Amino acid sequence: MPEATAQQDTWTAPVADGPVNGRVRVPGSKSITNRAYVLAALAGSPTLVRDPLVSRDTRLMLAAIGALGGGHAETGADVRVTPVSAGRGTAGIALGNAGTVARFTPALAALGTREVRFDGDEAIRRRPLAPLLGALTGLGADIDDGGRGAPPFTVRGRGGLRGGAVELDSSASSQFLSALLLAGPGFGEGVTVRLVGGAPPSEPHIAMTLDLLRRFGAAPERDGSRFHVPAADLALAEYVVEPDLSTAAPFVVAALAAGGSTHVEGWPAETTQPGDWLRSLVTELGGSAELGPDGLTVTGTGEIPGVSLDLHEVGELTPVVAALLCFADGPSEISGVAHLRGHETDRLAALAAELSALGANVTDTADGLRIIPAPMRGGTFHTYDDHRLVMAGAVLGLRIPGVLVENPATVGKTFPGFVSAWDTLVTRTSD
Numbered sequence: 001m002p003e004a005t006a007q008q009d010t011w012t013a014p015v016a017d018g019p020v021n022g023r024v025r026v027p028g029s030k031s032i033t034n035r036a037y038v039l040a041a042l043a044g045s046p047t048l049v050r051d052p053l054v055s056r057d058t059r060l061m062l063a064a065i066g067a068l069g070g071g072h073a074e075t076g077a078d079v080r081v082t083p084v085s086a087g088r089g090t091a092g093i094a095l096g097n098a099g100t101v102a103r104f105t106p107a108l109a110a111l112g113t114r115e116v117r118f119d120g121d122e123a124i125r126r127r128p129l130a131p132l133l134g135a136l137t138g139l140g141a142d143i144d145d146g147g148r149g150a151p152p153f154t155v156r157g158r159g160g161l162r163g164g165a166v167e168l169d170s171s172a173s174s175q176f177l178s179a180l181l182l183a184g185p186g187f188g189e190g191v192t193v194r195l196v197g198g199a200p201p202s203e204p205h206i207a208m209t210l211d212l213l214r215r216f217g218a219a220p221e222r223d224g225s226r227f228h229v230p231a232a233d234l235a236l237a238e239y240v241v242e243p244d245l246s247t248a249a250p251f252v253v254a255a256l257a258a259g260g261s262t263h264v265e266g267w268p269a270e271t272t273q274p275g276d277w278l279r280s281l282v283t284e285l286g287g288s289a290e291l292g293p294d295g296l297t298v299t300g301t302g303e304i305p306g307v308s309l310d311l312h313e314v315g316e317l318t319p320v321v322a323a324l325l326c327f328a329d330g331p332s333e334i335s336g337v338a339h340l341r342g343h344e345t346d347r348l349a350a351l352a353a354e355l356s357a358l359g360a361n362v363t364d365t366a367d368g369l370r371i372i373p374a375p376m377r378g379g380t381f382h383t384y385d386d387h388r389l390v391m392a393g394a395v396l397g398l399r400i401p402g403v404l405v406e407n408p409a410t411v412g413k414t415f416p417g418f419v420s421a422w423d424t425l426v427t428r429t430s431d
């Protein structure tokens with residue numbers, strides 16, 4: 001499907017000549033924005049989504065909703081979403097490399113009346129999806145995936161889904177579970193999911209799904225590994241999206257890597273976002289994180305201890321954290337993130353290769369990374385069309401001259417303005 005692809009050039013990540021000292025306003029949360037859009041699409045009346053993320057992944061979600069007969073109108077920084085509607089004929093949904101679009105929209109298509117073909121980047125064809133397609137089929141969906149369990153596939157909407165009870169292995173991605181729960185209110189009998197297999201990663205994202213469902217008027221229940229979402233009419237007139245705390249990660253760790261202080265505006269006092277875990281990481285690494293009414297202030301010294309971290313619940317933070325730990329004064333171990341091999345790229349292999357190529361001694365283990373810091377040098381940092389590898393390269397550049405970050409535009413998946421925000425922070429260092 002014709003859809004924007006990233007350009008191939010490089011960006012020389014700026015070196016921090018002294019301690020960093022700056023403020024940043026990161027854009028809205030990808031995960032919250034795309035959940036709000038999905039629930040707005042299923043609602044009975046329009047929803048004004050305020051301060052949403054505007055990026056490749058969220059544009060793809062809005063386009064998907066459009067393909068299913070919904071609509072949206074932008075007013076300043078806000079987006080009014082109109083629900084999907086019945087319609088005949090065929091439609092196409094472009095997935096890009098957006099996990100949220102690939103996992104959350106097939107159920108919407110199954111609830112509709114169109115024949116919808118799904119496809120996206122080469123990379124999304126390799127990302128796990130089969131357990132979700134299997135569960136949707138078990139709930140009554142008509143899906144033709146040619147037996148691949150991956151895009152391209154077609155969903156033939158039959159005007160509704162029976163729903164009911166289903167078993168799901170969500171160990172490869174929490175998004176399978178979130179997908180069933182988000183669509184649950186639209187199923188005739190609601191949905192009851194019993195998790196089988198290993199524990200899903202990214203527990204905060206599951207809590208986020210339940211939270212958003214409640215805000216739209218649904219009544220999800222959880223009893224350990226059993227989830228129930230009754231059928232419900234959804235409505236929410238207005239919803240304000242929080243800043244993306246995972247996008248904030250490189251700015252937070254900049255103060256630890258270079259010393260100095262960074263302030264992230266609008267950090268929420270309470271949130272389901274996994275990025276909130278960064279506050280405890282900062283403390284564990286010897287810095288300070290102060291949450292005030294206008295945001296989070298992080299202060300560091302540039303000295304970092306080696307640590308052992310289980311990142312199962314906050315896997316998407318791994319690339320940035322791994323880059324930071326290359327500056328530690330001893331070895332580190334990251335575990336619990338085997339599922340990262342099925343993210344935008346095989347992140348464990350990519351990080352081991354790229355961090356090692358610049359001099360660190362990094363190996364990928366069965367479920368994580370072993371990082372032995374060593375003197376590092378500049379060179380090309382390949383990014384594998386992965387926005388979080390661009391952010392990881394930026395962190396390395398703080399202390400290593402000549403880090404050439406490949407294809408920086410791919411960061412537009414979640415933060416199109418990242419390079420200029422980073423250049424501004426790093427070049428405005430204090431004495």
Ligand SMILES: O=C(O)C1=C[C@@H](OP(=O)(O)O)[C@@H](O)[C@H](O)C1
Pocket residue numbers: 030031032099100172173174175178201202205315316339
């Ligand atoms: O539901 C979501 O919004 C997300 C869930 C997580 O996926 P996995 O559970 O596949 O890691 C996370 O890594 C991804 O960036 C966003």
Ligand SMILES: C=C(OP(=O)(O)O)C(=O)O
Pocket residue numbers: 097098099100316343344388
């Ligand atoms: C895994 C990620 O994205 P996606 O929503 O495509 O799964 C991520 O943003 O780190």
